[in-house]
Amino acid sequence: MPDNILVALFKKADRKTDPVGFSVKRCGSENRTFSRLGEKNLTITVGHIIDIMETIAPSSLTEEWDNVGLQLGHPSWPANKVWVALDPSVELVERGSANGVNLLITHHPLIFRPLSSVDPNVEPGRIVGLALAKEVAIFCAHTNLDIADGGVSDMLAQKIGLGNVTPLSLRQKKASLYGKPANHPYSGDGGSRQPGLGRIGDLPQEISLESLVQKIKEIFQLKTLKVAGDLRLRIKRVAICSGSGASLVNAFLHSDAQVYVSGDLGYHEGRIVEARGRALIDIGHFASEHIMVQGLVVRLKEAVSGKGYPVCVEAYTEEKDCFQYI
16 A cells, blocks of 8 residues: 555645654653754654665565555654554554654554555554554554565574575565665675575584574573474574565575574474475564564664764564463
8 A cells, every 4th residue: 555545544634734843852852853964943754764764674675465664644744753663553652652752663564455444443443543643653664674684584694693694585676665776785794695585594503403492492582482393403504584484485495404494384384394304493473573673773773873863763662472372
């Protein structure tokens, strides 16, 4: 769904509020208005942050079936305080608004498929209604952030300790949502690289599958995870995919990796991989992607600081996996 549809449907009638001079308390600063390069009373807007996000996770990388970008709000709205989270939720909007947040950046889309109706009593209508009432914009970076250099896939590879990292499944570039050129640089351990889904890389040294499982449990602070394959299997090369990784199992089987680490892997994938003498480690959707929150906060802080934007960027820390393992 084009970003401007929600704006046209839901923005206040004849909204002409000038965001210049908008002030909100955050991070010890009470005045968000500043001057830069001769520009007086320039207020940082959602549009400014969109431009930064386009350099971090270019929209040209988005998978065809995905919906990313500004999903609620308007680029002219002020963005003095930004929270980063995995999921858009009523709790996120409520707590963000109460803490002076103007912009929420989430990994998962608020609106994934076109809406046939909006019921303010159930999600996503509850989130839409609340965010509009509080004038909290919601921006999503999903598969474009997965694929992007330094994005979720690279964060996951780094967390596990992989080296010589390259994409597991290459893809073609396409045009940007925001009219930017699609020829963005992608650099890995060995220089520039073609963008793609997932990653494949090497452990510092060969270890058993059982040892890798224990290492991953410690890294992600997991009490349990799912494993398919012989625990004695020797592992040196690892393929990964954040989130739901079943669609890349075939790419893994065509690679030289001994194990595939991802989330939402099913019984039949496990049987196929086991029969090929390989292994799967399912760490769950949440654990494999929640790392993006802190990772994106770091990159956004660096970017807004580099531009001299007085914007507070923080991680939303109250999210938990919706599944409990008993």
